[in-house]
Amino acid sequence: MSYPIIICEDDPTQLKRLRTLIENYLLFHNNFFQLDLSVITPNEVLEYLKSSAPSHGTYILDIDLQADINGIDLAEQIREFDINGNIIFTTTHDEMAPTTLKRKVAAIGFIEKDQSIESYRDELYGTLTYIEKLTTKSPEAKQHFTFEVGNQLFNFDQDEVFSIESSSVPHQLVFTSKTGQYEFYGKLKELEKQYTFLFQLSRSCLINVSNVRQIDFPSRSVLLKNGTTKKFSIGKAAKLKRTINAL
Incomplete structure (x- = not known):
């Protein structure tokens, strides 16, 4: 099966760039991931969660979404629907990283936007590759x-x-x-x-x-x-x- 990738980025230019990077990555990893959603508003993500009930999804979220809720708030709600989801934050506010720990959203990556496109791409691809290895090689502990x-x-x-x-x-x-x-x-x-x-x-x-x-x-x-x-x-x-x- 393929695991869904969900993107939420309020800047259309940034969203287009991120979507293109993901699509290029999927050319070589489409048997594991699939791009299910790329949207501007957090409400669109919440509607997707309610209708699709994803499992082990990868959520790439901008922290500053210019909406009623920010990326960290959205991540907390994602945890209610997909407890095993992998959350990646993208932001220009690197000082927000400690807040994600306090809010216990268990982010697996924190990628700064203010870097070269090559560095941004390499960090994003490295995180996705890590998620793939983590999912396939680390069996879930039984309760x-x-x-x-x-x-x-x-x-x-x-x-x-x-x-x-x-x-x-x-x-x-x-x-x-x-x-x-x-x-x-x-x-x-x-x-x-x-x-x-x-x-x-x-x-x-x-x-x-x-x-x-x-x-x-x-x-x-x-x-x-x-x-x-x-x-x-x-x-x-x-x-x-x-x-x-x-x-």
């Missing part, structure tokens, strides 16, 4: 799923998790694993943010996408490896497909 029931603490390997659903008891969740079912108090939205391997299939159900056996898009149903079937809403279809393809 453990933990919860408490009374005075007991339960700890499960990621591969043991099948689903977490809302219970008929208010504020309780039903956790299904390879060894059985458990009920505990919690919130699905908080668990989705905490555990990156969980996918929100519907308002009442999270699943471990690694344990999906089959997806039937016409009937909007997912068959898990334990033989259970879960339904998903039509609005989740595109994101579910992208998430499965990214595994």
Whole structure:
């Protein structure tokens, strides 16, 4: 699969230059990256995130966007949609670099515009090459799923998790694993943010996408490896497909 590149630069001249550099880079790396979006306003990026649900995207953002939000604000919102995204800042304000650390947006690159086109190009290409190596050679560490029931603490390997659903008891969740079912108090939205391997299939159900056996898009149903079937809403279809393809 190819991973998306998204550019947000408010200066049309700078945007055109950056887009040209990326297109030239893709002539030799189009099997890994694809240029999905190059826009002037941050709102266009947010609309793209909502409609496309990208995973492991590379976001090249100008810090000073001359809009309601700046590049750092935009990066924080990108993290809500694409937690594994790679963020590259381009700016003439190099003094803003410490702010990106304080805001915890985990930028992978910080490229100054005030340098020769050759230096700018080399730094950009070097960062993209680094992202490619990082993505292909560094497997994502597996998480453990933990919860408490009374005075007991339960700890499960990621591969043991099948689903977490809302219970008929208010504020309780039903956790299904390879060894059985458990009920505990919690919130699905908080668990989705905490555990990156969980996918929100519907308002009442999270699943471990690694344990999906089959997806039937016409009937909007997912068959898990334990033989259970879960339904998903039509609005989740595109994101579910992208998430499965990214595994």
